[in-house]
Amino acid sequence: MADEKLDQRPSPDSPESAPIVTSKRQRLSDIFTIIASGVALISDGYFNNIMTMANVILAKEYPKQYTATVKTRVSNALLVGEIFGQVIVGLTCDYLGRKFAIVTTTMMIVIGGILATASNGYTIEGMFWMMTVARGIVGFGVGGEYPASSTSASEAANEHSLKNRGPIFILVTNLPLSFGTPLAVSVFLIVFSACHQAHYSTVWRVCFGIGCLLPLSVFYFRIRMLNSKLYRRGAIKKDVPYKLVLRYYWKSLIGTCGAWFLYDFVTFPNGVFSGTIIASVIPTSSKHVILQTAEWNLLLGSLALPGVFLGAWLCTIIGRKNTMMLGFSGYLVFGLIIGCAYDKITKIVPLFVIFYGLMQSSGNLGPGDMLGLISSESYATSVRGTCYGLSAAVGKAGAAIGTQAFTPIQTHLGKRWTFIIAAIVGVLGVLVTYFFVEPLTDEDLSARDSRFRTYLVEHGWDGVMGEADLKALADDGQVPGEGIEHETVLASEK
Structure with a gap:
């Protein structure tokens, strides 16, 4: 029967009792991996955006x-942690497997979230330092989610539905990340109302604590998941030829790293400080500034969501590369409209929020959707986590720089310039994408692995590609079937 067919059997060098993996077990694992990746990535969007309203409350x-310096430090702590998490976990998920990396990131998010909720100190300054460290731990976890969850989702989607790999990937990565914004604001509004628009300390602590529940909700499925077939066949566990990797992928790395830097330079500070921006255009005579700020911010986050679905639809019609350039062009159009008409448009708060939301939505349509997809499809399985993590880390470095520069730009150039600079970045994003991002298709990722393996062999690499021991769980103690080739590949045998 088809369900009894085996995807994996012991190598000739392995003990006869070496565990095996059935096709049925692998298919179930792929489905749960796709779902669990999406649900857990909501925590990244949640923790990134809960600080939007927490900044106003604090x-x-x-x-x-809570000076401008402290606010920037607390906000940036998550970013710094994310940079370390993306690089370290990116390497980890290539060396030790997707499952190990995913379980690790989940634990870091939960521990960091608990510490952030319990932030305290002998002084108020001490409390903010504890909050900074705790958000750094959360950042390491949510940063690690990028390479760990995204590579897992991409490889699982490749096996589950090749033709729809792009849309599936977007709907379980950028959609949860983007949904984190309205979710965070909705949670804030509920908690804020339950606290009778007072008891500010209770509000931000409860909001931080709720963020811990998101990764825990799928923790069981993450423990039970398997590494993908692509990983078991294409992993390089030791002696990774990084010089050859750079020679082969230098152009793609410039494209994914450069575009991600530009995107996060604009979108992250505009997300983190959107509450501050909206609060600044609400009449100061209003008695419910915090409540109105949250409500407008909820609308802003909701307006950004349609771009996710439009990008998922367009990526298979006009291609990944063209969709990303289209999104960056939206920064140019809406950034200039808001920036040039700032004094007039901010007098009409609904109009300002709508155009602001359209700018954010265009970001989701293009780089928001495509960067993760392109970074997961451009690189071979053996270095996918590393290159994805590096690209995302460079992006978060752009986010940290953008967050750090946000207040000085507003102070010295004026608030309109935060949007004019977004328009300039949009132009740069189009150029980087055009010259350095290759036009990707729905090609099976295993084909890329084969070409990369051929390149390595032709240039003298003679290492092992694949999990040599092939240790995996078996279903009901079934024995290996016949005609199934061992998935460990010696590159020297190519």
């Missing part, structure tokens, strides 16, 4: 202690 609760 500024009201601690007007003297």
Whole structure:
């Protein structure tokens, strides 16, 4: 029967009792991996965006202690942690497997979230330092989710539905990330109302604590998941030829790293400080500034979501590369409209929020959707996590720089310039994408692995590609079937 067919059997060098994996077990694992990746990535969007309203609350609760410097430090802590998480976990998921990396990131998010919720100190400044460290731990976890979950989702989608790999990947990566914004604001509004628009300390602590529940909800499925067939066949466990990797992928790395840097330079500070931006255009005479800020921010986050679905639809019609350039062009159009008409448009808050949301939505349509997809499809399985993590880390470095520069830009150039600079970045994004991103298709990822393996062999590499021991769980103690080739590949035998 088809369900009894085996995808994996012991190597000749392995003990006869070496465990095996059935096709049925692998298919179930692929489905749960896709779902669990999406649900867990909501926590990244949630923790990134809960700080939007927490900034407003903390500024009201601690007007003297929560200075611009402290606010930037607390906000940037997540980014710094993400950079380390993306690079380290990117390497880890290539060397030790997708499952090990995913379980590790889940634990880091939960531990960091608990510590952030319990932030305290002998002084208010001490409390903010504990919050900074805790958000750094959360950042390491959510940063690691990028290469760990995204590579797993891409490889699982490749096996489950090749023709729809792009849309599936987007709907379980960027959609949860983007949905984190309205979810975070919705949670804030519920908690804020339950606390009678007071008790600010309770509000931000509860909001931080709820973020821990998101990764825990799929923790069981993550423990039970298997590494993908692509990984078991294409992993390089030792002696990775990084010089050859750079020679082979230098152009793609410039494209994914450069475009991600530009995208996060604009989108992250505009997301983190959107509450501050919206609060600044609400009349100061209003008695419910915090509530109105949250409500407008919820609308802003909701307006950004349609771009995710439009990008998922377009990526198979006009291609990944063209979709990303289209999204960057939206930064140019809406950034210039808001920036040039800032004084007039901010007097009409609904109009300002709509155009602001359209700018964010165009970001989701293009680089928001495509960067993860392109970074997961451009590189071979053996270095997918490493190259994906590096690209995302460079992006988060752009986010950290953008967040750091956000306040000085507003102070010295004026608030309109945050949007004019977004338009300039849009032009640069189009250029980087055009010259350095290759036009990708729905080609099976195993074909890329084969070409990369051929290149390595032709240039003298003679290492092992594949999991040599092939240790995996078996279903019901079934024995290996016949005609199934061992998935360990010696590159020297190519």
